[in-house]
Amino acid sequence: xxASFIGVALxxxxxxxxxxxxxNMLQPAAPxxxxxxxxxxxxxxILLVVYVLMIGAFTKTAVVNRSGATGPLPIxxxxxxxxxxxxxxxxxxxxxxxxxxxxxxxxxxxxKKAAGLTSKNPVTVQVTGHQWWWEVTYPNSQADxxxxxxxxxxxxxxxxxxxxxxxxxxxxxxWPPNITGKRDLIPGYSSAAWFQIDKPGIYRGQCAEFCGLQxxxxxxxxIAQSVEEFQSWEQQQLKPANEPGTPExxxxxxxxxxxxxxxxxxxxxxxxxxxxxxxxxxxxxxNMIAAETLPLTAxxxxxxxxxxxxxxxxVKMSPNPLAPxxxxxxxxxxxxxx
Amino acid sequence: xxxxxPVVANERDVADAELxxxxxxxxxxxxxxxxxxxxxxxxxxxxxxxxxxxxxFLLGGILAAMIRMQLxxxxxxxxxxxxxxxxxxxxxxxxxxxxxxxxxxxxxxxxVVPLMCGARNIxxxxxxxxxxxxxxxxxxxxxxxxxxxxxxxxxxxxxVPLSGPQYSPGHRTDIWxxxxxxxxxxxxxxAVCIATTILRHRAPGMTLNRMPILLWEKLVLSFMVIFAxxxxxxxxxxxxxxxxxxxxxxxxxxxxxxxxxxxxxWFFGHPEVYIIFxxxxxxxxxxxxAFTxxxxxxxxxxxxxxxxxxxxxxxxxxxxMFATGLPQxxxxxxxxxxxxxxxxxxxxxxxxxxxxxxxxxxxxxxMLWCFGFFFVFLIGGLSGVMLASVPLDTQVHDTYFxxxxxxxxxxxxxxxxMFAGIYFWFPKMVGRMADETLGxxxxxxxFIGFNMTFFTMHxxxxxxxxxxxxxxxxxxxxxxxxALATAGVVFMTAGILVFLVNILRxxxxxxxxxxxxxxxxSLEWATSSPPPSYNFVHIPMVNGRNxxxxxxxxxxxxxxxxxxxxxxxxxxxxxxxxxxKDEDPGPSIWPFLTALTVSAAFIGSIFxxxxxxxxxxxxxxxxxxxLWPRGHSPAPLPGRESWQH
Numbered sequence: 001x002x003a004s005f006i007g008v009a010l011x012x013x014x015x016x017x018x019x020x021x022x023x024n025m026l027q028p029a030a031p032x033x034x035x036x037x038x039x040x041x042x043x044x045x046i047l048l049v050v051y052v053l054m055i056g057a058f059t060k061t062a063v064v065n066r067s068g069a070t071g072p073l074p075i076x077x078x079x080x081x082x083x084x085x086x087x088x089x090x091x092x093x094x095x096x097x098x099x100x101x102x103x104x105x106x107x108x109x110x111x112k113k114a115a116g117l118t119s120k121n122p123v124t125v126q127v128t129g130h131q132w133w134w135e136v137t138y139p140n141s142q143a144d145x146x147x148x149x150x151x152x153x154x155x156x157x158x159x160x161x162x163x164x165x166x167x168x169x170x171x172x173x174x175w176p177p178n179i180t181g182k183r184d185l186i187p188g189y190s191s192a193a194w195f196q197i198d199k200p201g202i203y204r205g206q207c208a209e210f211c212g213l214q215x216x217x218x219x220x221x222x223i224a225q226s227v228e229e230f231q232s233w234e235q236q237q238l239k240p241a242n243e244p245g246t247p248e249x250x251x252x253x254x255x256x257x258x259x260x261x262x263x264x265x266x267x268x269x270x271x272x273x274x275x276x277x278x279x280x281x282x283x284x285x286x287n288m289i290a291a292e293t294l295p296l297t298a299x300x301x302x303x304x305x306x307x308x309x310x311x312x313x314x315v316k317m318s319p320n321p322l323a324p325x326x327x328x329x330x331x332x333x334x335x336x337x338x
Numbered sequence: 339x340x341x342x343x344p345v346v347a348n349e350r351d352v353a354d355a356e357l358x359x360x361x362x363x364x365x366x367x368x369x370x371x372x373x374x375x376x377x378x379x380x381x382x383x384x385x386x387x388x389x390x391x392x393x394x395f396l397l398g399g400i401l402a403a404m405i406r407m408q409l410x411x412x413x414x415x416x417x418x419x420x421x422x423x424x425x426x427x428x429x430x431x432x433x434x435x436x437x438x439x440x441x442x443x444x445x446x447x448x449x450v451v452p453l454m455c456g457a458r459n460i461x462x463x464x465x466x467x468x469x470x471x472x473x474x475x476x477x478x479x480x481x482x483x484x485x486x487x488x489x490x491x492x493x494x495x496x497x498v499p500l501s502g503p504q505y506s507p508g509h510r511t512d513i514w515x516x517x518x519x520x521x522x523x524x525x526x527x528x529a530v531c532i533a534t535t536i537l538r539h540r541a542p543g544m545t546l547n548r549m550p551i552l553l554w555e556k557l558v559l560s561f562m563v564i565f566a567x568x569x570x571x572x573x574x575x576x577x578x579x580x581x582x583x584x585x586x587x588x589x590x591x592x593x594x595x596x597x598x599x600x601x602x603x604w605f606f607g608h609p610e611v612y613i614i615f616x617x618x619x620x621x622x623x624x625x626x627x628a629f630t631x632x633x634x635x636x637x638x639x640x641x642x643x644x645x646x647x648x649x650x651x652x653x654x655x656x657x658x659m660f661a662t663g664l665p666q667x668x669x670x671x672x673x674x675x676x677x678x679x680x681x682x683x684x685x686x687x688x689x690x691x692x693x694x695x696x697x698x699x700x701x702x703x704x705m706l707w708c709f710g711f712f713f714v715f716l717i718g719g720l721s722g723v724m725l726a727s728v729p730l731d732t733q734v735h736d737t738y739f740x741x742x743x744x745x746x747x748x749x750x751x752x753x754x755x756m757f758a759g760i761y762f763w764f765p766k767m768v769g770r771m772a773d774e775t776l777g778x779x780x781x782x783x784x785f786i787g788f789n790m791t792f793f794t795m796h797x798x799x800x801x802x803x804x805x806x807x808x809x810x811x812x813x814x815x816x817x818x819x820x821a822l823a824t825a826g827v828v829f830m831t832a833g834i835l836v837f838l839v840n841i842l843r844x845x846x847x848x849x850x851x852x853x854x855x856x857x858x859x860s861l862e863w864a865t866s867s868p869p870p871s872y873n874f875v876h877i878p879m880v881n882g883r884n885x886x887x888x889x890x891x892x893x894x895x896x897x898x899x900x901x902x903x904x905x906x907x908x909x910x911x912x913x914x915x916x917x918x919k920d921e922d923p924g925p926s927i928w929p930f931l932t933a934l935t936v937s938a939a940f941i942g943s944i945f946x947x948x949x950x951x952x953x954x955x956x957x958x959x960x961x962x963x964x965l966w967p968r969g970h971s972p973a974p975l976p977g978r979e980s981w982q983h
Contacts (some may be wrong), residue, residue, distance in 0.1 A: 023802040023814060025733045036729045043730065047720040057691045058712045065630075067698035072857025073631045075887050078696050084690035085635055089685070100677045100723070107727035108670050114729050115666060131505075157884045165663075170500040173661055173736065177802040180730025186500060186597065188590030191663040208661075208736040208804045210493050212500055213419040216807035233921065293811065313418050322538040 023204045025177040029224075030197045032180035039110045043103055050099070107268070114180070115194070122160040122194075123230075127205070129165075129172030129185035131190060131316060132214035133291040138234065139164075145235040148266075150278030152286050154223045156230035157200055163193045170212060176205030176222050184209055197224040204292065213314030217322045219292030234284075240269030241281045241337055252333025255326045260318065277317065284337045290315075301331045302312055358875050360901040365458070365872035368925045376927040378463035379871055383424075383448025383470050385767060387762075390470075391441035394477060396834070398432035401425050403831065406791070406824040412812040422808035423491035424510070430482050430494030431514060434610070435521045436477045437912060442617035442752050443563065444469070444528045446759060447556050449767070451532050453862035454553055456878040458906045459922050461534035463500040463965060464929045469527035476520020479941055483513035490514035495607070496577065498588035498599045503581045512581060513945040515574040519940055521573035522567040522645040529567075533560035537830060537911045541861065542896060543880035545913050550860050550883070551585030551634070556642045558648040562609050562616075565652065570606035571601055580787025583947055597662060604655035612651040614748060616644060618715075618755030619686055622708055625758055626690050628858040629705035630697025633884055636689035643682035669728045676726030683719060687712075702856075703777040705759035710785055714754055719748025721796070736806075739799025745792045757781075757837070764841070765855045769867040770848030776840035780833050786828025794823040859884035877907050880914075921968075928964035935960045 028034040030163035037258055067073060070250060110284040128135040155161050165174060167185040174184040180195040197203070225233070244250040256262065257271055264277035272280075283289070294300040303310075305327060308317040323331065367377050377383070404425050408416045414863070417425065452460045460466050483489045490510045492501040501511045520559025536557045540549065576587040577599070586592035588599050627634040634640070656664065656672035680756045690712075701707065721743045724730045732739060757780070803816050810816050854863035865874050865888055877896035899905045904922035909915060940952025 022801065026800055033733075036733050039727065040733070040790060041725070043724055043727065047723060049432065050684050050722055053714060054687065054691070054716055057695070058709065061630075061691070061697070061699055062701065062709055063695040063696065065697060065699045066701055069698070073698055073700065075884075076632050076697065078632075081696040082635055085695060089636060089639075089688040093681070093685055097681060100680055103727065104674055107673055107729060111666065111670070111728045120868055144626045158808055170505050171497055173800075175736075175804070177733065179731060182735055183732075184662045186662060188596055189663070191628050192662070204802075206802065206804055210497070210500070210736075210806040212505065213423065215804075216419065217591065217811075219811075286548050314420065 022201075023177055023206070027178050029199045029201065029203060030179040030195055032195055032327055033178055035110050035114050036181060037107060041107060046103070047097060087126055099226055122162045123156060124164060125155065125160045125165040126166070127153070128184065128213070129167040129169070130169060130176075131169050131212055132207070132218040132312070134172075134174075134218075134220045135168075135278070145238065148279045149235055149237060149282065149286070151220045151288070151291050152223055153220065154225065154230055155197060156227040156234050157197050157224050159227065160194055160196045163195060164190060164200075165193070166190050171209050172207045172211050173209035174205065174217070174220075175208040176203050176220075178203045179205070179222060182208050185217070197222070200224050200226065202287075214291075214312045217293045217312050221287070221292055236285065236338075237282055241267045241268075244333055244336055246332065246336070249327050249333040249336045251326075252329035252331070252336075255322065255330045256333060259322070259326075261330070264317070280334065280337060284335050296335075298331050300337060302327055303332055305330060343639045352603075354875055357901060358870070358872075360876065361872040362870060364901055364904055365870075367871045372927060373925070375930040376925040378459075378467045378923070378925055378929065380448050380460035380463065380466060381767075381869060381871075381873075383460075383463075383467055384445055384447075386449055386470055387440050387473070388445035390474060391437050391445055394432050394436040395441070397431050397481070398437055399831070399834065400494060400746070401429040401432065403827050405429060406827045408808065409810075409820045410824045411821065412653065412810050412814070412817050417808065418635050419808040420491065423806075424484060424487075426806060427490045427493055427514070428480070431480060431490065431517065433767070434494060434614075435452045435472075435517065436480065438614045438748065438752050439521070439525055439610070439766050440473055440772070441756060442558075442560055442614055443525065444473070446617055446621070446756075446763075447532045447559070448528060450763065450862060451553065451556050452535055452539065453766075453873060454550060454860050455535055455539050456544065456861045456864075456874060456880065457535060457539035458873050458904070460531050460879075461539055462531045464923055464926055465527050466531045467926075468831070468929035468933050469524040469531070472520055472527070472936060473524035475933055475937035475940070476517045476524065479520060479937070480517040485876075485917050494572075495603055495889040497535070497603075498577065498580075498596055499590070501577060502582075502588060506581075509944055512578060514704075515581075516940050516944050518570055518574040520937070522571050523936075525563050526567050529560040529563035532556050536560075538908050539906065540909055540914050541878045542907075542909055542916055544885070546911075547638075548880060548883045551618040551623040551637065551640055551644070552860075555616050555623075556645050559613055562613055562648050562651065566606045566609035566613065569602050570610075573602035573606070576602075578943075584945070586911050599719060600659055600662070600663035601655070604658045605652070607658065608655040609651045611744075611747065612647055613790075615751035616647065618711065618751045619683075621755040621759040622690060622711055623686070623861070624691050625704050625708050625762055627884070628762075628856050629700045629708070630694050631700065631857075632693060632697045632885070634689065635693045637883060640686055640689055643685045646682040647679060649681070650675060654679055657726055657731060660728050661735050666728075673726050673728055677723065680719070680723060680726075685717070688972075702761075703772065703774055703781070704758045704762035704783050704856075705776065707754050707761065708783060711750060711754040711758065714746055714785075714788065715750030716749050717793075718743055720746075722747060723772050734799055737799035737803055738803045738805065741805055742792045742795035742799060745788075745795075749788060750791070757784075761842075762856065763862075764844070765848075765851030766862055766867045766869070768845050768848070769851055770844055771844075771851050771855060772844045772848060773840050776836055776843070780836040780840060782833075783829050783836060784833030787826040787831075787833060790826030790829065791823045792826075794819050797822070831857055854886070859887040861885055890954060923968065926964065928960055928966075932957065932960040932964055 026037055028037045054084050124139055126137045126139050134151050136149050139288045140146045165183055169188045172185040173182045174185060179197060183193050201224055203222045205220045205222060207215055244253050262272035262274060264274050266273050266275060266279045266281060268281040288294060289296050290304055294304060305320050307319045308315050309319055367379050367382060396898055407420055408414055448460060448466060464956025488510050490513055492506055492511055496511060496514055499505055536553050579585040580587055586594045588594045588596055590596050623634060623640060653675040654672060657676045660669060760770050761777055798816055798819050849869050853866055860879055864878055879896060899907060899919060905919045906918050906922050908917050910917050935956040939949055939957060942953050
């Protein structure tokens with residue numbers, strides 16, 4: 001029995017390498033997640049020792065002390081053994097208290113380290129939860145220098161990121177497992193947290209607080225890139241939408257602006273200015289749509305526009321039964337919005 | 339020290355037989371259709387609580403199997419999110435409110451406590467019966483909702499604002515909130531009955547320092563219920579007011595507070611975990627001495643641990659809210675409290691090991707389930723240590739790691755002891771032994787299936803699988819582990835089926851048990867199996883912590899209780915000095931009728947606030963019937979000398 005549990009423990013360790021998904025709290029890519037990972041393994045090994053000792057004791061009684069009696073045996077007393085056992089219990093309790101105290105100190109120290117990232121010139125990102133997508137803005141004192149996007153959070157590496165959180169409807173929870181722990185987005189409460197990423201890459205995250213029908217499909221990505229790449233991305237995002245370059249895209253824009261699309265979405269530089277849904281000004285610069293549910297391809301876009309309820313039942317976007325060529329035009333237009 | 343014969347063996351003569359005959363006439367439980375509804379005896383009500391709770395365990399289990407079937411592969415289309423959200427909400431609400439508490443606290447408590455106290459019936463038997471019917475009312479309300487596609491779909495915790503009027507239109511959440519009212523009224527009623535029975539109806543000689551650990555735990559539990567349940571009733575009632583009459587307690591845009599709800603809910607929610615676990619620990623502390631054939635070591639430290647758990651349990655609720663971004667200092671306080679509560683549980687574990695270390699283990703079915711408890715609960719308890727730490731908790735919170743953790747704690751801490759307890763008291767309840775071979779099949783199938791399903795979930799959680807998702811994308815790579823977790827369900831289901839077969843078969847064909855098949859020490863084994871409706875011919879006299887092991891054969895008998903009316907003995911809370919006699923109110927249909935009128939008012943108020951004024955008069959009428967005077971009052975207090983010969 002003990003052997004099987006040690007086997008399981010080893011499997012736990014290998015879990016690190018078994019997971020190709022990259023969405024894993026034991027594959028840290030940021031100081032916060034690394035500190036928590038260290039704490040996890042330290043506490044894990046302590047607890048494993050405790051478990052093995054306790055289960056060893058229980059197994060010993062089940063194997064060694066087992067009586068083959070068919071009826072209840074007489075009641076036994078063993079005062080000397082009892083005295084010894086009470087000493088053992090006292091000692092074990094003392095060790096338990098000390099161990100718990102050590103865990104308490106480690107936990108508080110790790111918590112302080114993870115929360116207390118200090119640096120100059122942080123990048124501030126405001127994340128607002130919506131049913132069921134993430135609005136991402138990079139606040140700036142000048143309104144026209146404020147970048148607004150959705151679901152994909154670009155951040156520079158080696159730079160502290162201040163995360164401001166809020167929610168527009170129900171409680172959501174922002175959780176990129178490889179980067180840092182969860183932070184709830186609570187309506188009526190604005191809160192701030194820090195994180196920093198040292199390795200470029202795309203890190204997936206997900207809403208962790210049950211928020212209704214499409215809680216399952218409320219993903220986001222953090223795209224960590226070099227400072228230069230980040231700045232050029234930011235400059236690109238600040239521009240208004242591209243003018244359509246082809247006749248089909250021009251027609252697509254007209255379809256967009258004459259159908260219900262503009263009731264919810266913004267495309268800066270056009271008449272569409274509603275903030276109910278994600279900002280689409282540079283939608284084609286993103287990798288995925290529908291809160292990281294579908295890849296940004298013509299097929300996925302078309303399927304999503306025609307019947308989002310089939311892909312994400314309950315989503316706030318209504319079906320758009322467009323004529324086939326209208327649909328193609330809108331897709332072409334959206335794909336041109338780099 | 340030599341073993342002593344059970345006390346019941348003495349004084350078995352003609353006079354006793356005649357007394358038993360007269361007691362039986364006085365205490366007989368009513369028969370027939372209406373008789374069933376007017377029975378107020380604690381063994382009947384206790385069994386009903388257990389059977390009903392088990393039925394809801396099976397229903398909740400079916401929902402669990404549906405959840406596992408949906409998650410067996412990515413993007414599975416068995417259920418849409420609307421149905422899935424109802425199913426997982428109903429699974430949680432059913433298991434917590436309709437199974438775990440009614441089974442572990444109400445069921446075992448109502449059945450075993452009066453017998454262990456040596457009492458003829460539970461205190462306030464009509465309130466007790468009422469509590470059963472009101473629990474059934476709440477259960478039918480909740481399941482009626484699911485069957486009419488109005489099952490609650492906002493999680494068993496129903497956080498605002500998701501459960502508020504704006505994001506949860508319709509009556510789904512109202513049904514959840516009103517079910518809380520039903521089941522918590524039931525738990526509060528039983529808590530009062532059990533606490534009073536333990537404090538005032540213990541047999542003479544069972545002073546506080548001789549009280550069995552199980553009674554201590556039930557006493558602590560009763561007080562925990564009395565302090566914890568009002569908190570969730572406040573939360574659910576304020577939520578109902580927000581939803582029904584437009585108050586703004588939790589509406590942040592009108593100055594309400596969203597987090598207030600979480601505080602109210604978890605101030606109940608965490609003690610609730612101990613309300614479910616402590617009865618399990620109580621069963622273990624009862625079974626370990628019986629099957630190691632020794633007195634339990636550390637009776638006093640174990641009792642103190644239980645009392646400590648009862649207090650500290652109220653100081654740890656914020657560890658459910660570490661991700662909300664509370665100030666670090668207050669979070670550290672709750673980390674310390676959550677780690678501190680490990681100590682009393684550890685002390686209990688150490689004394690169990692110490693008792694068993696020098697004992698001779700009689701590995702019968704109940705003890706086998708105790709071993710299951712040790713292996714399983716310990717994993718949950720230890721992973722719980724991680725959750726006390728703020729940084730670790732912010733990572734694993736709301737993932738399948740938590741799902742794994744609390745199933746290890748709750749199934750380990752309640753279900754395994756429950757099966758141990760059922761196999762242990764089954765001979766007392768039906769007079770026949772449960773089948774040992776089938777019981778072992780049940781154990782191994784369930785044990786293997788359980789670990790397959792829930793151990794796997796730790797890995798899913800570490801890999802970032804969040805809770806309450808109705809499906810997941812293939813690129814998350816959670817499919818194979820999820821399928822493994824689903825496979826475990828097959829074993830668990832098989833185990834439960836074997837259990838049902840065993841119980842149904844053993845009820846008819848099991849070996850006749852006799853009064854005390856396990857040679858156990860506590861008073862419920864000092865009467866026949868199943869107990870007569872008056873429980874004991876003579877109120878027993880207790881001479882030690884383990885009455886049937888410690889008591890000398892010719893102990894004094896308690897006499898002086900009338901046998902032509904239902905007289906019970908009331909003793910002093912501390913030293914159990916007989917104080918006076920009370921009269922058991924006897925069978926009555928009114929608790930059932932009161933439960934009907936109260937249920938009508940509760941369910942009506944889901945739809946209109948007018949149900950309160952309109953529903954109140956019938957409640958008053960049934961209460962008048964319930965409280966109608968009975969004509970003769972108990973005899974005046976006699977002097978102490980007339981009680982003992």
